[in-house]
Ligand SMILES: Cc1cc2nc3c(=O)[nH]c(=O)nc-3n(C[C@H](O)[C@H](O)[C@H](O)COP(=O)(O)O)c2cc1C
């Protein structure tokens with residue numbers, strides 16, 4: 001990290017989360033205070049305010065690190081401009097840490113079991129500064145790579161054991177080998193930054209926090225495979241990511257790192273950004289290429305594989321953002337070092353996005369193979385409101401829900417598949433006892449149905465039919481035999497669809513039936529939602545015996561529909577209630593049904 | 594974003610901006626998408642006259658362009674509001690009560706997904722994920738992201754923008 005820097009540095013998180021929480025105002029406040037106190041003169045050092053990328057704990061933004069040379073960096077969380085005066089006067093000028101405002105012990109715990117490799121620059125350097133990048137191993141990987149023959153570079157990646165981080169987990173070196181072996185000189189390299197998976201945002205953080213690192217990974221790939229042209233396909237919903245990456249690309253052109261004879265290393269590589277236009281299926285590689293070509297993003301049958309016939313019919317290699325970012329680090333430290341991390345089948349680290357009913361939502365990078373329990377409890381502090389852990393959804397719309405018993409499963413490609421989910425891009429959505437598993441299945445089906453490109457009948461019509469059934473069930477009109485019918489349809493749709501979207505869309509339904517069949521049955525047989533979450537089945541009544549008379553529901557109700565006095569059981573006025581379910585979520589004692 | 598929504602009401606559309614954008618891309622492979630994206634940015638939506646012009650100049654059938662426009666969620670054939678409110682309906686946000694936020698918003702503005710208020714002030718869109726899942730539930734108003742939304746906070750945000758012109 002930056003503890004040893006000669007200048008005094010103030011690192012302010014300016015990822016999307018930081019900016020949404022007011023990071024710009026915090027930065028302005030620091031500059032103003034520095035000016036006002038003439039801080040540089042007083043501490044005798046250059047004081048630099050640095051906007052960094054995401055630190056992983058966006059829920060506690062704005063996060064600020066004060067790095068004074070020779071001292072350990074101190075992290076403050078929830079920083080507001082008002083706090084800045086105090087930090088500058090006490091900490092920076094007098095050397096007394098504002099202990100009360102320091103990020104609590106949870107922050108150390110959050111970092112303790114993590115192994116931040118791909119993220120090592122993200123959140124610690126100025127994402128837009130080439131100098132910062134160069135000072136942190138930047139471009140040393142490509143320099144090593146060009147000293148080897150292209151085939152040796154590919155072998156090194158094979159030796160590292162790196163598997164694609166975009167979902168499928170295909171060995172990266174092997175994939176590069178295919179494209180390198182395709183005849184012809186005109187080849188394309190694509191970085192898949194579509195990140196359509198709702199609940200995952202690691203690619204975005206890399207783009208925003210370490211754009212040069214991604215460019216370096218792509219340069220290494222381009223050299224190894226022999227691609228002269230590259231595209232980064234970024235989803236349009238990521239304006240900040242596009243802006244930072246574009247800036248990094250521009251700087252690289254200016255300095256001669258990209259374009260003809262990159263860095264004087266003897267190879268040519270051109271890199272462009274292509275903004276997506278909001279279709280999940282465009283993350284599928286053949287659809288993505290159709291989209292770059294200016295058509296509807298519809299998948300094509302494979303073979304021919306992109307490595308043989310891809311973008312504009314030329315051989316094409318396509319990898320995920322995190323995959324390319326890993327490549328840079330393999331070349332900084334060597335394949336042996338890389339393959340010493342992780343498990344037999346999954347090498348290196350994996351970034352997970354933890355969201356949902358968890359205390360410290362965020363992005364964590366851990367060595368592959370640690371258990372779900374460690375990630376959820378040790379790194380992320382456990383379940384929100386100390387409720388009971390119910391399930392974790394892994395792998396997004398293509399993945400599955402794992403029940404409480406699976407919490408000791410390891411997080412790597414093979415263990416997760418065995419348990420009935422998948423790693424996918426690494427989204428983990430944690431659910432507690434207030435989340436209805438039938439509703440979650442309905443939710444995912446609604447998503448995949450809307451995002452189906454419509455080319456295959458089973459995917460287009462089958463998913464719609466399944467969704468209708470699930471909607472019926474969550475509204476209390478389920479029928480005998482629905483579960484079996486759903487199971488049948490799942491199997492058929494998986495078999496008959498052309499692309500990964502249709503082939504995996506039934507997974508959330510299958511896994512929830514497998515582990516939570518009783519919840520489906522309760523909805524169908526008793527018109528009851530055991531987690532009291534399906535709105536149509538909620539009664540909006542306070543259960544007297546369970547009510548602890550705390551009044552939380554009273555405070556949260558936006559329409560004053562709850563009557564409550566200190567020491568009394570709350571009562572819901574059904575006339576006034578708009579059934580918004582705020583009170584239900586707020587109650588810590590499950591006293592509302 | 595765009596400040597031309599008001600002009601959208603007029604019948605005549607000034608095509609010079611669209612022409613300039615097409616000039617920029619006319620010799621590029623796969624020009625259609627970037628042209629559509631930039632034209633939309635300039636006009637706030639994709640007016641029919643522009644689509645005709647793009648078809649003629651890029652030498653593609655209008656039907657093909659409409660095929661592309663209707664496929665992607667990002668393209669809009671109607672004028673849209675000055676403030677685009679995107680409500681995230683992604684998994685993380687769903688689990689944390691995005692449905693409730695969306696309902697409140699619809700009640701407040703009287704419009705649902707993909708609709709625009711009559712005064713062209715607000716457009717509401719339900720989107721799949723904004724990528725700020727750590728702060729779920731999340732909404733965006735134009736380029737500003739608001740995290741950890743509650744029904745109350747939603748009200749405040751709407752009020753703030755209603756007060757602006
Ligand atoms: C419907 C669908 C959506 C996908 N979305 C993404 C995505 O958003 N990002 C991504 O990297 N890969 C996505 N993939 C996987 C890609 O098709 C491809 O396997 C991946 O980009 C390969 O990169 P890797 O080898 O580095 O993992 C998706 C696949 C399917 C079927």
Ligand code: SF4
Pocket residue numbers: 281298299451452453454455456457459460497498499500501502503
């Ligand atoms: S499986 Fe679905 S998304 Fe994939 S090609 Fe077929 S219809 Fe399109």
Ligand code: SF4
Pocket residue numbers: 540556557558559560561562572573576577578579580581582583584
């Ligand atoms: S559901 Fe919403 S409106 Fe009804 S009592 Fe609860 S908080 Fe109030």
Ligand code: FES
Pocket residue numbers: 013014015016017018019053054055056057058059061063
């Ligand atoms: S954006 Fe600040 S920690 Fe993620």
Ligand code: FES
Pocket residue numbers: 198199200681682683684685686687721722723724725726727729730731
């Ligand atoms: S799920 Fe809402 S921001 Fe990602």
